[in-house]
Amino acid sequence: MVYTLYLSSLIISAVVAIAEAWYFWQRRHAPGGAAITFAMLAIAVWSLGYVLQLSSAELSQQVMATCIQYIGIVILPVAWFAFSLQYTGRGSWLTGSNLFLLLIIPSITLILAWSSNFHDLMWSGRHLETSGPFVVIVKTYGPWFWVHTVYSYFLILAGTLALIQRLFRSPRLYRSQSIALLAAVATPLVWNVLYIFRLLPAYRIDLTPSAFAMSGLLIGWGLFRFRLFDIIPIARDSVIENMSEGVIVLDVQNRLIDINPAGQRIIGYPLSAVIGQPFASVLASYPEIVERSYVSAKTIEAYAEVAIEKEGTRHHYELHASPLRDRRGRIIGRLIMLRDITERQEKEKQD
Numbered sequence: 001m002v003y004t005l006y007l008s009s010l011i012i013s014a015v016v017a018i019a020e021a022w023y024f025w026q027r028r029h030a031p032g033g034a035a036i037t038f039a040m041l042a043i044a045v046w047s048l049g050y051v052l053q054l055s056s057a058e059l060s061q062q063v064m065a066t067c068i069q070y071i072g073i074v075i076l077p078v079a080w081f082a083f084s085l086q087y088t089g090r091g092s093w094l095t096g097s098n099l100f101l102l103l104i105i106p107s108i109t110l111i112l113a114w115s116s117n118f119h120d121l122m123w124s125g126r127h128l129e130t131s132g133p134f135v136v137i138v139k140t141y142g143p144w145f146w147v148h149t150v151y152s153y154f155l156i157l158a159g160t161l162a163l164i165q166r167l168f169r170s171p172r173l174y175r176s177q178s179i180a181l182l183a184a185v186a187t188p189l190v191w192n193v194l195y196i197f198r199l200l201p202a203y204r205i206d207l208t209p210s211a212f213a214m215s216g217l218l219i220g221w222g223l224f225r226f227r228l229f230d231i232i233p234i235a236r237d238s239v240i241e242n243m244s245e246g247v248i249v250l251d252v253q254n255r256l257i258d259i260n261p262a263g264q265r266i267i268g269y270p271l272s273a274v275i276g277q278p279f280a281s282v283l284a285s286y287p288e289i290v291e292r293s294y295v296s297a298k299t300i301e302a303y304a305e306v307a308i309e310k311e312g313t314r315h316h317y318e319l320h321a322s323p324l325r326d327r328r329g330r331i332i333g334r335l336i337m338l339r340d341i342t343e344r345q346e347k348e349k350q351d
Contacts, residue, residue, distance in 0.1 A: 007055070010051045017213045017216055018041070020219075024036045024040060025037045031091060032091075036079070039076055040216050041072075042071075042079060043212045043213050045071050045075075046069050053065035053137065054135075063117075066137065067113050067114045070109065070114075074107075076212070077152040078103060083159070088165065120142050123140065123141060124140045125139060126139040127139075153189075164182065184216075184219050185215060195207065195208060243260065244262055245339045246259075246265070246267075247259065247260045248335075248336040249324065250279050250336070252331070252333055254280065255276055255278055256275065256278075256282050259274065288306045292304035292319050292321070302319070304318075316341050316344075317339060320336070320337045321334060
């Protein structure tokens, strides 16, 4: 019963990971989309390799299945690290030469895993254990196994630290995204540590691939709930909280995804009340701002002077709307700036 349940969970994990890979691949052009796709594929290979291992009662077949798992095992940390850098706006670091350096240890690990019959650098003393419901391979870890393990943990933790930095620097919407991502990576790491150091009480079964597959679901939930890939928080890094001009950031679907304190004072709503809402709905009381902010295919930049009534007082603003581009020059939203020129207008009238 335990055997069937666990094997079924591994198969389900593989199917879920493949479905997630397909879903993220549809959004591969978004920041981090391609990297997280490879991470999900790595999890699928890891899970399916583990299914093959547990389905076999022969030592040679289990060794072969372990080698298949390592295709996913070596790719996953690199893909997670790449995703973290791209999500936090550091994707420019991922040059061809740097990616080559990142892949040196994983490549050596894969070669050593597949040639492990000729050396003890990865494992030694391999034998099958049949005391539980599973026939599992038991082995003593070799020196290179620990090299790769430390390297993998380093990449995963480095990527996680990048997300933690985003967590403390971001407004509440992006903070929720980061918390979802941190929770996604923490669970499988805990399981992996318990398995490697043999702290699990039963059967020496590795739950890491299943935990990573569930983490993919959590990332997917963040995608739906927090619009994770709609627009990376680039604009916030360039917006000073105490600037006098109102700054509003829209995504490509014209949803309001950021607004500074001055902008909140202008429209009369706090960030929590408008985040993720359609721009036209939020500013329904100020249709002139919505109309003047529109950027069509023919009008990349928009300049206008608008006047709005607030609490019986007429305020004049200089409006500037322009496209917001990512590091590759692709339009990912729109930046709207509102400068209060009421005093200037009054002086001009007096003159």
